Amino acid sequence: MNKSTFGRHFTVTTWGESHGKALGAVVDGCPAGLSLSEEDIQKQLDRRKPGQSRYTTARKEGDQVEILSGVFEGRTTGTPISLMVRNMDQRSRDYGNIAYSYRPGHADFTFDSKYGFRDYRGGGRSSGRETLGRVAAGAIALKLLESMGISFCTYTKSIGPVEIQEFHSEEINNNAFYMPDAAAAKKAGEFLEECMKNLDSAGGIIECRIQGVPAGLGTPVFEKLDAVLAQAVMSIGAVKGVEIGEGFHAAEMKGSQDNDGFISDDGVIAKTSNHAGGIMGGISDGSEILVRAAIKPTPSISQPQDTVTDQGENLSLEIHGRHDPVIVPRAVVVVESMCALAIVDALFGNMYARLDKVQEFYKK
């Protein structure tokens, strides 16, 4: 696949920088006939909007999406869907020493190493704003999957050391952290207050549960469904780890504990447990798919940090301006979007796995 393109059958190509004119995505391979409006996409974009709580930046990001192609009379036409969000605020300002020094935890140094120079006005291409294109494209994937009975439940499992103890899906949208546990959300808030007081930041863990995925998606070797999900999720800026099902915990389990048995009820086969997280040998088994992502703490903190300029001079850097003390809540919809893109791609890729089904498809 190409550098800025994800997927093989249903592909998304994102473009745009944090301080450029606009950001967007081109979705290619969406089947004809899906009902689609700008509202469908806006709804998802709004889930990642900042300024929704005191733990996310108050910067004004209008982020109104425009569909430029691929939709006619309210339905997708089968041709590329071009999505664009204009950047509101591109006025020049004094970027101070940010412009020529390497912020710790950011991609400034590696961009200079690779390309010889960089857009110094912000994260550029590696800014979190790039995920706008992913979320816009993901909204289409989610709508398509919903029409086929596939649904997603994505939420924050932990913020720093604060982990959920209970799971109430209806609670997820009731708190600023998208946690399915009100008590944990309260503790997470207290923990973040402390972080902010110390000019520090936090990370966390996101879980995505996918229901209704038919058995048979994914392929046995390099494009295992879990491998593609791993790439999809790890390609999100701050993600440092990905797990499927038991994940790292499986490494400590015994075979007799980790294996999922099968049971038949009048010929209907089901699993007796789901340690595998819905994927066996790289192929979906029809049970719930469980993906987990570790998000590192926000690298932009106001404490003084040791770094260097692009001329190789040592420097103590203080990054001012408002920054999220935690990006986990805003990343929830990004993880969901990437998983949706991977699932819809696998859905199409599975359609020519069996000759009898191909023959039947073309008989009509």
Next chain:
Amino acid sequence: MNKSTFGRHFTVTTWGESHGKALGAVVDGCPAGLSLSEEDIQKQLDRRKPGQSRYTTARKEGDQVEILSGVFEGRTTGTPISLMVRNMDQRSRDYGNIAYSYRPGHADFTFDSKYGFRDYRGGGRSSGRETLGRVAAGAIALKLLESMGISFCTYTKSIGPVEIQEFHSEEINNNAFYMPDAAAAKKAGEFLEECMKNLDSAGGIIECRIQGVPAGLGTPVFEKLDAVLAQAVMSIGAVKGVEIGEGFHAAEMKGSQDNDGFISDDGVIAKTSNHAGGIMGGISDGSEILVRAAIKPTPSISQPQDTVTDQGENLSLEIHGRHDPVIVPRAVVVVESMCALAIVDALFGNMYARLDKVQEFYKK
């Protein structure tokens, strides 16, 4: 990328099943001029050979590799390198209820779901033997990277609950588990004896450290170097989790702890720590790359397990024959191979990132 193909510039396509005539790989995109012999590849294949200790199966797997194309007078020609290993033992035998029942923890059920039937003589395409092709191809990648000063150190970090406490690289090849800690290896052996006595199995964690990778490899969005490594490693059969650098631990850290500072010594820029694991914003930063993989316990155990037949009848299954109580040691070279394939691909993909370098390349 295709289903059985990994990579964009330096690609490997594996083929073959556990009980077919042969297994192999086609490596395409290897530059001309690399010195290469069958011994170079055999050396790596021997690292994954079973029967080397009482914790790996005693089955006789000769696994002699043959180079069928792409090498002329001891050097690669730039054309596809075809590698083949004949399966020694394909004689038919009675597969008993294995042939028509779904082994827990295996891909039997999902293969039937996807393809309508399967090669019931073993794992078929999802057998661990498929990794022969990966290791053979990886040997070429490793040799190429070695010629450019890039080296790998891959080892077992834990077996079940037994984790290494010390790191002595010279110890890695001294024990059956490829652990860099003799005391931990001893404990791991005791733990496995217990597992075997209970007809059970264990998993573990593998770490791969890569040194000498130049800064600049990888791209900012979907083909982040860590995202590609995640896909590469998660595409190995038993892997359930992947981490880069601090991995899931980063989710509990504060920004002030996780951020790696920079320091300049006479203009030479270095990082003051490496929590990021050598990759920032998806691009290598020149420091050591650290990848970690969680391996689930071997699914084949001799305890009776609840499962069903492919006709939907309930069944208590006992899997006999010799099986590794742990596959972690044999997976070490597979993880290393997949990481090497990802790195060499990124190395080539970076060559056209800057116009001045492209111009310079063609000036000569």
Next chain:
Amino acid sequence: MNKSTFGRHFTVTTWGESHGKALGAVVDGCPAGLSLSEEDIQKQLDRRKPGQSRYTTARKEGDQVEILSGVFEGRTTGTPISLMVRNMDQRSRDYGNIAYSYRPGHADFTFDSKYGFRDYRGGGRSSGRETLGRVAAGAIALKLLESMGISFCTYTKSIGPVEIQEFHSEEINNNAFYMPDAAAAKKAGEFLEECMKNLDSAGGIIECRIQGVPAGLGTPVFEKLDAVLAQAVMSIGAVKGVEIGEGFHAAEMKGSQDNDGFISDDGVIAKTSNHAGGIMGGISDGSEILVRAAIKPTPSISQPQDTVTDQGENLSLEIHGRHDPVIVPRAVVVVESMCALAIVDALFGNMYARLDKVQEFYKK
């Protein structure tokens, strides 16, 4: 490669329909550091603008390009370059029987067959306007190639039965047909007048000559440079044939006539002729590359034509409105753009063909 994406290293993804909000392209894989402005692109777009002579439609197509990303302070950054051209005139009008009948020579019928419905307001995705994205992307490729000493000369070889007899490169931009022969251009004009009087249309042949391409581009098998050029050029709407060098004429030649000999002048090797058109065994040989494309006559003609409605009723259709009696002149820049995209892609793909050159690249 994806459906709406061309290239492997330097890729272009086009999007947009003739009557949608906008059309555009995303160019990914352009190296950092290329000087680029909207004027550079506009210049090429203007070469395909209609209304420049009485043989091209007078519709007002402003076609002002906007660069939305990937350029910072006048230079490419190495990240995706998003290009957009707004459609000026999208007002609804009565499309009459065009809306529900199949225009002969157009893609109306096949679109309905594939997607179940179509944007009936014009050619939609298969309109000639889609080539705006190709030309915009091609402008970047051309600028990049120019910086490396690679230049293009593209012109009309024939219009209907009128073929050039002489070649004067300075004449190409002096006539409405981009013909390098003033006398032929005059005759072509007369021929077209006759066509228009008869409510008919004409086709023609375009030649693209590429100079300065280094030897070594292309690969020996499926991605032969000529094979990629063939796909590139045949993917242009009205193209029905592609030739390299002698093309179909080679089928009538003898080996002793068609073979290009070599000659050495003080060690500098040159070919004694160029029947091969600059490509041997799929790889460029350093001499001029010659590509030829056959363009069919414009399918939109005002004569009554037999066709059917999408409900299967027979119908005599007359297509009114202004249409080019010949699209060959406007296609010249499109052929050039597609060839440029193919060449720049091959240029990057060749950079990792030899190990010694890879090693040298990374030594610095």
Next chain:
Amino acid sequence: MNKSTFGRHFTVTTWGESHGKALGAVVDGCPAGLSLSEEDIQKQLDRRKPGQSRYTTARKEGDQVEILSGVFEGRTTGTPISLMVRNMDQRSRDYGNIAYSYRPGHADFTFDSKYGFRDYRGGGRSSGRETLGRVAAGAIALKLLESMGISFCTYTKSIGPVEIQEFHSEEINNNAFYMPDAAAAKKAGEFLEECMKNLDSAGGIIECRIQGVPAGLGTPVFEKLDAVLAQAVMSIGAVKGVEIGEGFHAAEMKGSQDNDGFISDDGVIAKTSNHAGGIMGGISDGSEILVRAAIKPTPSISQPQDTVTDQGENLSLEIHGRHDPVIVPRAVVVVESMCALAIVDALFGNMYARLDKVQEFYKK
């Protein structure tokens, strides 16, 4: 797509050189359930076998194919199918000045330019023997297409200046040239005798007609069905031109002549002619697909030719040994194979073009 891989859904990767140990192909993406034996493949390989007439080389090429993977109990399993043909004769001999001089019309010079050295024992990777892998893979594609009612008729249209005047399909296999016209075949034989007497060689034109292809295959832009066919066919060694339908002749036609009308008979829509060659706007229209390929004369001739050594010394080269005075007859099955590979790939790619069909597919 990769260098030695063709296709996106149904892919073939070929490997091997003319004088290496073996040649072969890996077919990935073949659906499970296709009945397949080595005989099915051998039958096609035998169509390209040399030594079948006095116009093809008498070299002994056993070319027995072996299926190494992907078939179980006579049916494809959905996993990669590895096909291998051993080279019989690899004994070293004296290659004389062939080893260090550039044969006119061959890829010797361009290989050296690209890779720095080459396998001097013959054409290496650019030998016609590479097509063994294509034909073997094509045999699978053809069998699959046959099971869906898609059939091919491929034949020689001309040898040098001798063109067929009549079409009798039953005559195709009655003469050494696969010409559907006995009188033309006789003349072609006389023409070739003359060529051979003069130590010269000839080219020709091959036509491939494909019947039963459903409407809707191909996509509107870069992966137009005709564009993919053009790449497929132009990727065959000696092909210098490709046409669809009227091809270059269309450039001389008027719109009123070239347009294919539609007619409805009781709601069944058909075309009144097929100048388009079965493809409109890049998408199949359900009528016969017509592809034409121009084959250059065999470059190996025994006349003395001017050339240079790889050290840049001028030389008069005489190529001895037996060579086909014409390769057109042997290329017939290669053109057919490449077209079949392109069609089967498009067949799978079309399965997710419409949402209602995707939904219906997964409902069952």
